[in-house]
Amino acid sequence: MRFLVALSATALCLATAASAQDAAQLVEQAKRRWTESPHGPMLERILPPTFEPDQLPERKSRGARLVAQYCVQCHNLPNPAMHHAAKWPAIFERMVVRMRGRGNMGELMQEMMAGVEAPTVAEAEILLAYLQKFSQRALDPRRYPAVDLPEGRSFKLACQQCHVLPDPRRHTASEWPAVVTRMEKNMEWMNRVVGNRSEPDEPQLRIEEINAFLVKYARKG
Numbered sequence: 001m002r003f004l005v006a007l008s009a010t011a012l013c014l015a016t017a018a019s020a021q022d023a024a025q026l027v028e029q030a031k032r033r034w035t036e037s038p039h040g041p042m043l044e045r046i047l048p049p050t051f052e053p054d055q056l057p058e059r060k061s062r063g064a065r066l067v068a069q070y071c072v073q074c075h076n077l078p079n080p081a082m083h084h085a086a087k088w089p090a091i092f093e094r095m096v097v098r099m100r101g102r103g104n105m106g107e108l109m110q111e112m113m114a115g116v117e118a119p120t121v122a123e124a125e126i127l128l129a130y131l132q133k134f135s136q137r138a139l140d141p142r143r144y145p146a147v148d149l150p151e152g153r154s155f156k157l158a159c160q161q162c163h164v165l166p167d168p169r170r171h172t173a174s175e176w177p178a179v180v181t182r183m184e185k186n187m188e189w190m191n192r193v194v195g196n197r198s199e200p201d202e203p204q205l206r207i208e209e210i211n212a213f214l215v216k217y218a219r220k221g
């Protein structure tokens with residue numbers, strides 16, 4: 001009896017390890033295809049490489065598996081928390097049209113498109129629901145009027161270049177600085193303003209001010 005239990009536990013471990021390896025392998029294969037295309041450098045910059053398949057929320061769910069299957073075919077893995085729920089349908093639609101080979105970059109991606117797969121209608125529904133379920137929550141300015149005061153200026157300037165201003169209560173005071181550091185890397189990666197210019201009227205990235213704002217209005221505990 002004990003032997004049986006041990007055996008099935010081992011089998012289970014092997015199965016899980018195998019599927020994790022499959023996912024990683026799929027991502028590797030897809031990545032090789034687009035990084036080796038002549039448009040690799042452009043595609044590489046669309047999304048940063050900071051987000052891994054095992055960081056997907058509910059990573060064993062159908063939605064997570066579909067994201068890892070379809071959404072790495074042209075660029076790095078997207079994080080559902082990058083955009084708020086209302087923003088996802090239009091972005092998602094743009095991506096599906098592209099996967100079906102009729103996107104505005106169809107011409108440009110012709111030589112890559114040969115191996116690209118598009119989700120079925122049923123899969124597309126699951127994908128979009130998943131992206132929206134784990135989406136970003138936007139800051140409500142009525143709840144945080146300080147965002148329009150001088151103390152919120154740096155945060156507002158820097159943190160809505162790629163997505164809506166995030167709700168400060170998404171993280172605790174001790175979590176925010178690491179998120180902000182990761183966003184600095186995302187900015188470098190995606191070639192947005194990183195504050196290393198000397199022109200006085202260029203936007204500057206004031207990390208201390210951004211952290212001070214987020215820490216002050218962070219979720220307690």
Ligand code: HEC
Pocket residue numbers: 046047067070071072073074075078082091092094095098099105116127131162
């Ligand atoms: C056929 C290639 C292709 C596939 C597959 C693809 N994308 Fe994209 N994606 C692009 C291109 C090209 C861009 C840059 C232009 C643009 O934003 O439309 C992009 C940009 C993005 C962006 C950044 C745009 C923004 O406004 O922030 C996100 C997020 C994104 N894709 C998510 C996804 C998701 C989610 C999937 C899977 C459902 C996916 N992509 C599948 C080609 C693709």
Ligand code: HEC
Pocket residue numbers: 047048050051078079081082136155158159160161162163166170179180182183184186187188190192210
């Ligand atoms: C250059 C584009 C860009 C800028 C500018 C940017 N972000 Fe992001 N943000 C991303 C991307 C890409 C993701 C998804 C990948 C990730 O989580 O790193 C994301 C995800 C997030 C998330 C959800 C993920 C999580 O861990 O909670 C939060 C919160 C966030 N950003 C906060 C910020 C803040 C605060 C700033 C300003 C300091 C900022 N972002 C500026 C690109 C950007």
